[in-house]
Amino acid sequence: MQLRPFRSVLYIPGSKPRAIEKARGLPVDAIIFDLEDAVSPDEKDEARATLARELEAGGFGARYRIVRINGRDSAWGEADAEAAAMMSCDAVLLPKVENPAQIDALARITGDRPVWAMMETPRGMIEAPAIAAHPRLEGMVMGTNDLVKELGARATDDRVAVMSGLGLCVIAARAHGRVIVDGVYNAFKDVDGLAVECRQGRDMGFDGKTLIHPAQVETANAHFGPSEAEIDLARRQIAAYEAAAAEGQGVAVVDGRIVENLHVDTARKVLAQAEAIGAIAAE
Numbered sequence: 001m002q003l004r005p006f007r008s009v010l011y012i013p014g015s016k017p018r019a020i021e022k023a024r025g026l027p028v029d030a031i032i033f034d035l036e037d038a039v040s041p042d043e044k045d046e047a048r049a050t051l052a053r054e055l056e057a058g059g060f061g062a063r064y065r066i067v068r069i070n071g072r073d074s075a076w077g078e079a080d081a082e083a084a085a086m087m088s089c090d091a092v093l094l095p096k097v098e099n100p101a102q103i104d105a106l107a108r109i110t111g112d113r114p115v116w117a118m119m120e121t122p123r124g125m126i127e128a129p130a131i132a133a134h135p136r137l138e139g140m141v142m143g144t145n146d147l148v149k150e151l152g153a154r155a156t157d158d159r160v161a162v163m164s165g166l167g168l169c170v171i172a173a174r175a176h177g178r179v180i181v182d183g184v185y186n187a188f189k190d191v192d193g194l195a196v197e198c199r200q201g202r203d204m205g206f207d208g209k210t211l212i213h214p215a216q217v218e219t220a221n222a223h224f225g226p227s228e229a230e231i232d233l234a235r236r237q238i239a240a241y242e243a244a245a246a247e248g249q250g251v252a253v254v255d256g257r258i259v260e261n262l263h264v265d266t267a268r269k270v271l272a273q274a275e276a277i278g279a280i281a282a283e
């Protein structure tokens with residue numbers, strides 16, 4: 001059972017030390033330190049050096065530290081991969097992954113460090129099961145901006161253009177026990193719109209949402225963590241099922257709905273998640 005929460009995963013441009021400093025005090029579960037799209041070509045080399053320095057300085061507490069490098073076929077990919085292998089980070093995120101061989105190639109440089117994959121091209125969607133199956137892969141991140149672009153689609157509120165890809169990637173990730181995080185919500189001042197998209201992502205099975213601004217953190221944490229009502233229901237389901245089992249029954253009823261052992265598994269996961277989140281908050 002995956003216990004570490006990934007409710008809120010905040011991108012920070014590697015070129016912005018002030019934003020990096022701010023993140024040391026934000027209640028995010030994970031940070032993606034970006035060297036790719038958030039950093040202009042002129043700033044790439046300096047951003048790489050800044051990031052290495054800031055990560056070495058530490059101060060990120062329990063926040064999971066992921067470094068997003070540039071694609072290996074870009075002018076900066078090779079130097080990024082070599083630098084990331086030496087950085088004080090927890091994982092390396094590769095953009096536009098389209099096949100498992102790209103993960104092999106990265107792992108030859110980054111060694112035992114876990115690899116995460118940006119899922120953001122049509123070919124990446126088709127190959128999602130093979131990518132998720134790679135033994136070095138720990139997590140997947142949806143890149144919905146690139147996916148909309150590559151599909152020649154339109155970004156609509158209901159996300160209809162990317163819905164099949166989102167579902168396919170969730171299935172692939174779950175089939176192999178990988179973490180999977182939803183794409184960003186670009187209108188970072190629109191908290192209500194973000195809440196709608198978080199709810200949709202949570203309902204689909206995502207572990208959390210990637211974010212671009214501190215104002216989005218609270219909404220993501222609220223939607224992807226278990227609510228008080230869910231925790232209360234989980235406790236009551238477990239208690240009712242155990243009481244029924246003690247009487248030789250395989251099914252209990254809570255709030256007019258049946259509770260079987262599979263529901264108890266989910267209930268136990270809810271409680272474990274709540275405990276893990278509480279432990280991080282207490283640090």
Ligand SMILES: CC(C)(COP(=O)(O)OP(=O)(O)OC[C@H]1O[C@@H](n2cnc3c(N)ncnc32)[C@H](O)[C@@H]1OP(=O)(O)O)[C@@H](O)C(=O)NCCC(=O)NCCSC(=O)C[C@H](O)C(=O)O
Pocket residue numbers: 010011012013018019020022023034037038118120142143144145146147183184188211212213214
């Ligand atoms: C979107 C922004 C450019 C807005 O920046 P700004 O105008 O500076 O915002 P504010 O003035 O409201 O900032 C207030 C304070 O918050 C700090 N801040 C801002 N953003 C972040 C952040 N991401 N992490 C940490 N701290 C942040 C500012 O420094 C201010 O601090 P202070 O001065 O001390 O008060 C900006 O938010 C931004 O650059 N966001 C990140 C954009 C990004 O990373 N984009 C790339 C990832 S998205 C992507 O590529 C997805 C995928 O690949 C796909 O295809 O979909």
Ligand SMILES: [Mg+2]
Pocket residue numbers: 037095118120143145146
């Ligand atoms: Mg992208």
